[in-house]
Amino acid sequence: MAYSGTSVGPGRPGVFVTHPVFREAAFGSHHPLSIGRQAAVLDLCQAMGWLTSDRIHHCQLASREDLLKFHDARYVDALEAACERGVASVDTRQRYNVGTMECPLFDGLWERARASVGGSTRAAEFAADGHVAFHPAGGTHHGRPERASGFCYFNDPVFAIMTLLERGIERVLYLDLDAHHGDGVEDAYSGDGRVMTVSLHEAGRWPYSGETGWDDEKATLNIALPGGVNDSEYDFVLEQSVLPRVERWEAQAAVVECGADALAGDPLSSLQLSNGALWRAVERFVAPVPGAVVLGGGGYNPWTAARLWAGLWARLSGQVIPVGLPGKAEALLAALSCDLVDDEDIVPRWLTAVDDVPNEGAIRPEIDAIVKALG
16 A cells, blocks of 8 residues: 555544553653653543543553563563662662663652553554554653663563564564654664664764664664754655655554654754644554554653644544644643743643644755755
8 A cells, every 4th residue: 555644534443552650750850751741641632532431441561571572581670679679779770771860760660661561562462453552651762671771661662563573464664753763673673574663863862873874684764864854854854765665665564653852842852843744744654554553752841742642642543633722621731841841932832732833944955965865
């Protein structure tokens, strides 16, 4: 089936996968992820009437046996022990990056990390049965087999792909739209032969990998975008450099990591996309495949992240996004806060609408050069 901009629409059943632990406070204080994004997504969807009981599914926590399909036993044991004690030893911090400022210990971490894996596994089971499964609390794409990395303790996208392969899917597309390179997933499946990995991310951002290039042998495409990318440039790159290769791959299922940090207003990136650009991108890759998993990811502005993922769920489940917001939705957005976003930088539309104003513009020479370099 050809790839196009056609909306996913209501024809296929959409499933929202979550767990009660994602409503709880996480990451302690003074951490970029201590902003209550997941509770805000759930509350916004419910306030908009988009999350009915027949659409929401609560996943199970991944077991130790489940985790050992990808993660090293010594690491899993060290993380569990540190969570039980509430403190990480010097060796645990140095060897496994647990209990650090990057990947801190906090109440509920052990359950939350396992729920991210359990959610992606369950979402993949739904996808294998022909659903579009949305798990916004997933997307921990930096997790390594033997250590935590980049705010990620386990790598739930790896488990989503693994589950699809175990269910007999022979060709899986992994698309990463996060502002940060999807290094953990790429390394896990690079050269596998059954998985194509694609990552569009900001150049010069942590983890400082993923230089622009296509590796035919490994079926790996990386596109490192310059700061300031607008919607028009993003669409241009997708049309010219991503969609043709993905179409030739003929995937039977897709896993999409839709981080919110590529949006304008995110404090940890300088990309300037509207949420509409990311919604369209997800739809273009989900529409042609029989089943798909759509995950969250990075995103350090609670207003832009909550609106991106709530609106994405609306689009994936065939619901209408209104021009304005009901009072309850406005109130919950007004109640959000973030130490990384100054009050004067809060855009009024973040509090009054789900969709952003499109950020269209000219195609800069550096964007054209990326497309030409990829051929």
